[in-house]
Amino acid sequence: MPRKRGSKYAAFFLLPALIMLAVFVIYPVGRTAYISFFDENGTFVGLKNYSKVLTSREIIDLSGFSRGFPLGALVHNIIWIAIHLPLTIILGLSLAVLLKGVKGGSVIKSIVFLGMVMPMIVGGVMINFMFDRNLGIVNAFLGLFGFQAKSWTVYPDSALLSLIFGSVWLWTGFSVILYSAGLETIPKDYYEAAELDGAGPWKTFTKITIPLLKPITVVVATMTLLWELKIFDIVYVTTAGGPGGASNVMALQMYICAFRALDFNRAAVVAVILTLFTLLVSIPLVRSVRDDKR
Amino acid sequence: MIKKLTFLVLLVAAMSLATTLTVIGPWAGTEMDKFVPVLNEFTKQTGIDIEYKIYRAEDLVNVLPAQFLSKKAPGDVIFMWANFIREYGKKGHIMPLGNVINSEEYLPGALNAVTVNGELYGSAYTGKVKPGFWYRKSFFSEHGLKVPTSWDEFVGLLEKLKNMPNLNAPIASGNGVGWPLSDVTEHFLATFGGPKLTYDLIEGNILWDSYTVRNGLEKLASLISKGYFGEPTEWTMALQQWWAGDYALYFMGSWITGMVDDPNDLGVFALPGAKGVVFGADYAFVPKYTKYPDEAKRLIAWLCGREGQTVQVSQGGHVATVKGIDLANYPPVDREIAKIIQGVTALPDLDDTIGGEFQTTFWDQLKLLWVSPDRLDDVINVIQEKAPRR
Known part of the structure; x- marks a missing residue:
């Protein structure tokens, strides 16, 4: 009986949040999906908008595979994930492990975390400077090895990669902090037992640290994936998706459709595709954690 | 009270x-x-x-x-x-x-x-008028340079400038959202295609892969491929570099007069043969x-x-x-x-007048042309896709 009354109260207290959620999340999402099936005159067009968007060179440009960038916003997002995700995880884990228990390690972690604290718009401006011909640290470094200086973000072959590597610097702080917290939760007994059994540092790392950090890895991977899929500000500020669409991404394409072409139906299609793609890659990760818990 | x-x-x-x-x-x-x-x-x-x-x-x-x-x-x-x-x-x-x-x-x-x-x-x-290439009178007199009166003289001037050791390139290329590059391009189109071409492109009466448009763009692409234009640099930074002598010429609008230390040192010339200037x-x-x-x-x-x-x-x-x-x-x-x-x-300003997705695409494709002039065909095709058509 008390449980039932409690659930009544729960519903009462949840109501404001549910209303907010319905108004500001569920309705806009539903409305976006709805208008993606209509043209600008409000006529139902079925999947025509989807066909138009998915066959446009802005989304997938197959000729780019023989010619070079651009390859299309969707492919660029996939490349972003393929490079950025493993680098973020490996760098984050490595730094967390290396800095654990090191004197001044927390200071270094704080410095690494600065990239996360910074607004991404500012991060984009910083990336522009980093890869600039005259001012950039990248050219200063490469110059030591005899490379000729250039503005990496203005060339089609290097624009996207510059953004990706620049964004690794901005996002790695997130994984470092999470892995550092995760490392603290692993009981010392495990390491001591492994040492007694004669396990070396590598074996300890691969057989104890990595498996026990799996839930953290899933969180890092999921959050990083979501960040990579909705990446917009860095690209908008640094290259605006150029040159020639060579660094365009899905979120930017959605913006271009909505606010430059003023075609909200096409923008809705890109938004729906992006959402489906996000679900497609994040659900398996979340499931794997749930299965582990069971 | x-x-x-x-x-x-x-x-x-x-x-x-x-x-x-x-x-x-x-x-x-x-x-x-x-x-x-x-x-x-x-x-x-x-x-x-x-x-x-x-x-x-x-x-x-x-x-x-x-x-x-x-x-x-x-x-x-x-x-x-x-x-x-x-x-x-x-x-x-x-x-x-x-x-x-x-x-x-x-x-x-x-x-x-x-x-x-x-x-x-x-x-x-x-x-604001976008009259042509700005130069510093003091720079030109110091190096004995003259304002060109024909296309050959213009190319000759660029070649002379390219051989000057202290210059990054003869012409500074303003980067940013994209309009500095489109201003130069529109000037080339209006010069080699005539003033009417601008109106025809706005109204969609002519295709971007037509001979007239291609002719103007090829002239521009040939100069880029010869290294006469510098690497695209944020336009206000490029302005400072040009004023400091890293470049000799800079294509800009008339607002430049309020952005330099000594406006009396400014000189400007249009491409020889230009019969129209953009007035934005x-x-x-x-x-x-x-x-x-x-x-x-x-x-x-x-x-x-x-x-x-x-x-x-x-x-x-x-x-x-x-x-x-x-x-x-x-x-x-x-x-x-x-x-x-x-x-x-x-x-009228071509991209401002058409606006919308065309403008974004035009700007972006020109950024590509500036660093890969050999991809002129790709650039023209993509611009054509977003251009108005009658």
Whole structure:
């Protein structure tokens, strides 16, 4: 009986949040999906908008595979994930492990975390400077090895990669902090037992640290994936998706459709595709954690 | 006590009834400093207060559509792209101005960009000319260089400049959103295709892969591939580098006169044979949802009329779109620029007039052309996809 009354109260207290959620999340999402099936005159067009968007060179440009960038916003997002995700995880884990228990390690972690604290718009401006011909640290470094200086973000072959590597610097702080917290939760007994059994540092790392950090890895991977899929500000500020669409991404394409072409139906299609793609890659990760818990 | 209270009530009532118009424009910094005196003059003459807010057109385009749908507007007079004014004028979100603006008082064609089916939805304020390649007179005299009078002389000048050891490249390339590169390109198109080509491209009467367009673009691409244009650099930084002598030439609009230390050291020449120069006007409109429609119309008529434009051109860096402004009102350096458009056809800005997705694509593809001139065919194809077609 008390449980039932409690659930009544729960519903009462949840109501404001549910209303907010319905108004500001569920309705806009539903409305976006709805208008993606209509043209600008409000006529139902079925999947025509989807066909138009998915066959446009802005989304997938197959000729780019023989010619070079651009390859299309969707492919660029996939490349972003393929490079950025493993680098973020490996760098984050490595730094967390290396800095654990090191004197001044927390200071270094704080410095690494600065990239996360910074607004991404500012991060984009910083990336522009980093890869600039005259001012950039990248050219200063490469110059030591005899490379000729250039503005990496203005060339089609290097624009996207510059953004990706620049964004690794901005996002790695997130994984470092999470892995550092995760490392603290692993009981010392495990390491001591492994040492007694004669396990070396590598074996300890691969057989104890990595498996026990799996839930953290899933969180890092999921959050990083979501960040990579909705990446917009860095690209908008640094290259605006150029040159020639060579660094365009899905979120930017959605913006271009909505606010430059003023075609909200096409923008809705890109938004729906992006959402489906996000679900497609994040659900398996979340499931794997749930299965582990069971 | 009662007297005090009455005074207070009256004061509050008067304050709440006072009209304050909000003007939204893109100008900040020194450009804003030159615009504010115009607004102050209006307030002085009419007693209507004005609040000025800075919004770039790129930001306004994100804000206005949603505001219009909820029947609201962030300002009473708003400066915006001509294509946006046309688009939202047609949709009924912008007040027609035919009864307050007399189009015959303006330079021929100045209001075409904001006119839809004979209905005027905006007005032209002052504008900026994009006359050609700017150079420092002191640099040219120091190196014994002359202003070219033919295409061969122009290429010869570039070759001479390219061989100078201290220059990054002969011509600075402004980067950023994309308009600096499109300004150069439009100049090449108008020079090699004639002034009519600009109008044909705006109206979609000609294809981008036609001989005429391709000819102009190939001329440009050939100069890029020979290394006569520098690597695209953020345009204000490129301006500083050009002024410091890292580049000899810089294609810019007339606003450059207000951005250099010594405007008297500035010289400018168009591509030899150019019969038209781009004259980019700033356009303003009154949203349908203004609280003060009469005052807003009065303001836009005054701003875009002779009185407002006279105050603005006297501040420097602007050229009037309304007829009948005495050249004596211009600072000396702008007077020369105002004279330039008297001898040639004043052309509308191609990408600003078309706007929308075409503009974004055009800018972006030119960035590609600047670093990969060998991909001219790709560039033309993509631009053609987004270009207007009749």
